[in-house]
Amino acid sequence: MIPRVIMSGIRPTGTGAAHLGHWEGALKSWVKLQDMGECFYSIVDWHALTTEYQDVKNIQGNVRQVLLDMLSVGIDPEKSVVYLQSAVKEISELFLLLGMMTPLGWLERVPTFKEQQAQLSDRDINTFGFLGYPLLQTVDIVIMKADTVPVGEDQVFHLELAREIVRRFNGLYGDCFPEPQPFLTPIPKLPGVDGRKMSKSYGNAIYLSDAASVVEEKIKPMVTDVRRKRRSDPGVPEDCPAFALHQAYSKAEEIAMVASECRRAGIGCLDCKKILINNINAFLDPFRQRRRRYEKMAVADILETGNRRAAARARETIARVRALMNV
Numbered sequence: 001m002i003p004r005v006i007m008s009g010i011r012p013t014g015t016g017a018a019h020l021g022h023w024e025g026a027l028k029s030w031v032k033l034q035d036m037g038e039c040f041y042s043i044v045d046w047h048a049l050t051t052e053y054q055d056v057k058n059i060q061g062n063v064r065q066v067l068l069d070m071l072s073v074g075i076d077p078e079k080s081v082v083y084l085q086s087a088v089k090e091i092s093e094l095f096l097l098l099g100m101m102t103p104l105g106w107l108e109r110v111p112t113f114k115e116q117q118a119q120l121s122d123r124d125i126n127t128f129g130f131l132g133y134p135l136l137q138t139v140d141i142v143i144m145k146a147d148t149v150p151v152g153e154d155q156v157f158h159l160e161l162a163r164e165i166v167r168r169f170n171g172l173y174g175d176c177f178p179e180p181q182p183f184l185t186p187i188p189k190l191p192g193v194d195g196r197k198m199s200k201s202y203g204n205a206i207y208l209s210d211a212a213s214v215v216e217e218k219i220k221p222m223v224t225d226v227r228r229k230r231r232s233d234p235g236v237p238e239d240c241p242a243f244a245l246h247q248a249y250s251k252a253e254e255i256a257m258v259a260s261e262c263r264r265a266g267i268g269c270l271d272c273k274k275i276l277i278n279n280i281n282a283f284l285d286p287f288r289q290r291r292r293r294y295e296k297m298a299v300a301d302i303l304e305t306g307n308r309r310a311a312a313r314a315r316e317t318i319a320r321v322r323a324l325m326n327v
């Protein structure tokens with residue numbers, strides 16, 4: 001299917017900042033999709049509340065960080081509609097209306113519902129808002145009349161729910177929403193500097209906004225293959241998290257050289273990491289340059305323009321929904 005209208009969102013949680021894992025898993029395809037259709041990219045601050053409603057002080061500061069991250073990687077506000085979810089009030093109206101016809105069982109069986117409740121056991125997320133967040137995601141998509149949603153494999157179920165809700169709505173009241181299709185993005189196994197999956201919550205991430213010196217400080221002490229205790233010990237690159245990053249950010253000939261030299265202890269880990277540091281910094285440099293440019297601009301105005309464009313689309317949709325639902 002050729003994408004016509006594309007929608008995706010990013011949560012302004014944690015420190016707000018996006019890392020290399022976010023780039024590989026989402027932002028990279030967002031940039032690509034800009035040339036394939038009309039894109040709506042939302043900073044979903046209401047979604048942040050579903051898990052962080054008890055600690056809200058950083059949300060708006062994070063919104064600016066996320067916005068700068070999006071702009072720095074090449075999301076172009078001339079091409080894409082970049083907006084803040086909470087600025088489009090029609091989303092809450094459609095959330096209420098679709099909530100009337102969404103069976104409770106559909107929400108309860110979303111696999112991440114129970115998983116996340118178990119994972120985030122330090123927080124009380126036994127709330128109506130948390131149960132409803134897959135419906136809120138559905139609303140984000142359908143209110144823009146999106147037919148394409150870039151998702152990782154783990155999000156496909158949410159999209160299936162959105163498709164079921166669309167079918168139910170269209171069946172009950174008449175044709176209104178397209179059934180959104182997934183645009184599958186591979187979920188990379190990008191390790192953080194401690195060897196676990198790169199994640200904000202593990203404190204092991206390389207952020208898109210990290211200065212070159214910060215990248216160096218993080219990678220130099222990064223864990224490597226445990227076999228290489230001494231410089232003369234040969235290693236197995238496949239067991240080294242630094243090598244996994246080489247595979248993502250180094251040239252083919254460098255990857256081949258590092259692999260063979262590691263195996264015969266021909267290169268020390270520090271020298272190997274220097275190559276990696278240079279390559280990651282070269283990769284991040286265009287992002288840093290764009291970020292510096294945007295930091296000098298009134299990015300709030302960019303968001304304001306996006307908010308207006310998104311609200312205009314949402315108003316059209318809600319008018320049609322209200323006519324069909326007779327309210």
Ligand code: SF4
Binds near residue numbers: 228236
């Ligand atoms: S030489 Fe490179 S790939 Fe091999 S263990 Fe050291 S850091 Fe990892």
